[in-house]
Amino acid sequence: MSPLEPFGARLRRAMDERGPLCVGIDPHASLLAEWGLNDDVAGLERFSRTVVEAVAGRVAVLKPQSAFYERFGSRGLAVLEKSVEEARAAGALVVMDAKRGDIGSTMAAYAESFLRKDAPLFSDALTVSPYLGYGSLKPAVELARESGTGLFVLALTSNPEGAEVQHAVRSDGRDVGATMLAHLAEENAGARPLGSFGAVVGATLGDLSSYDLAVNGPLLAPGIGAQGATPADLPRVFGAAVRNVVPNVSRGVLRHGPEPVALRDAAERFAEEIRAAVDSA
Numbered sequence: 180m181s182p183l184e185p186f187g188a189r190l191r192r193a194m195d196e197r198g199p200l201c202v203g204i205d206p207h208a209s210l211l212a213e214w215g216l217n218d219d220v221a222g223l224e225r226f227s228r229t230v231v232e233a234v235a236g237r238v239a240v241l242k243p244q245s246a247f248y249e250r251f252g253s254r255g256l257a258v259l260e261k262s263v264e265e266a267r268a269a270g271a272l273v274v275m276d277a278k279r280g281d282i283g284s285t286m287a288a289y290a291e292s293f294l295r296k297d298a299p300l301f302s303d304a305l306t307v308s309p310y311l312g313y314g315s316l317k318p319a320v321e322l323a324r325e326s327g328t329g330l331f332v333l334a335l336t337s338n339p340e341g342a343e344v345q346h347a348v349r350s351d352g353r354d355v356g357a358t359m360l361a362h363l364a365e366e367n368a369g370a371r372p373l374g375s376f377g378a379v380v381g382a383t384l385g386d387l388s389s390y391d392l393a394v395n396g397p398l399l400a401p402g403i404g405a406q407g408a409t410p411a412d413l414p415r416v417f418g419a420a421v422r423n424v425v426p427n428v429s430r431g432v433l434r435h436g437p438e439p440v441a442l443r444d445a446a447e448r449f450a451e452e453i454r455a456a457v458d459s460a
């Protein structure tokens with residue numbers, strides 16, 4: 180099977196054409212209830228399909244959160260497979276949010292589950308955790324290079340608890356989050372127009388000027404909406420790197436459902452605010 184064009188190049192083009200917004204598909208039980216759906220596989224299927232149909236033809240990226248599908252076992256995963264396929268067919272890139280991380284030999288199997296071209300859950304990129312050591316991600320990096328897919332590595336997460344790990348200072352004086360960013364910069368060296376190995380950096384984190392965010396790769400920025408950050412925060416948080424930021428909004432969009440037009444309008448409002456913020460930087 181022929182490899183895809185590298186994820187970074189495909190993402191750059193999608194961001195330029197559609198704007199950088201990533202809509203997260205997080206079918207929380209509470210959202211299913213708000214939408215008048217049952218907390219069962221049929222409700223999950225309806226929710227997921229509605230979001231995909233409403234926005235996949237417009238936004239650059241959709242990010243399904245695997246946990247909400249895994250809750251329903253194999254039938255939930257079947258819904259996830261279908262949503263990924265439909266989202267990609269509508270022209271959105273899919274970042275599978277599964278936050279995988281394990282020893283290298285197991286990591287290879289996780290990578291094959293999401294990044295091998297003929298895998299049922301094949302996605303354009305995968306979120307991964309480097310906290311078994313960045314080197315443990317090597318099989319995923321290799322497969323991503325081979326298949327034209329990408330990774331988003333948890334570097335500086337949006338949740339307050341992340342600091343105890345990510346701000347821990349190493350013997351060389353650098354903190355753990357900065358070390359992950361440095362690994363990614365190395366991974367993306369020489370890639371044009373954008374590398375395929377991104378960092379997850381929360382939009383909630385305030386001033387990040389002490390970090391070198393110039394990793395020549397995308398920065399997935401969750402935290403806008405339900406976690407309190409706003410599009411207007413992006414230039415202050417990300418500085419010169421703001422043009423490589425892929426801001427994620429999940430509940431902030433999803434709470435406007437179930438009407439597709441209301442979901443679409445909510446996504447469009449965030450997209451506009453993000454565009455204005457990036458242009459002002």
Ligand SMILES: O=C(O)c1cc(=O)[nH]c(=O)n1[C@@H]1O[C@H](COP(=O)(O)O)[C@@H](O)[C@H]1O
Nearest residue numbers: 203244306336337379401405406428429430
């Ligand atoms: O990797 C992620 O996507 C992620 C990393 C992070 O640091 N913080 C974070 O919130 N996320 C995910 O981003 C989404 C945020 O959802 P909302 O808070 O509803 O917009 C959830 O799916 C989280 O699992």
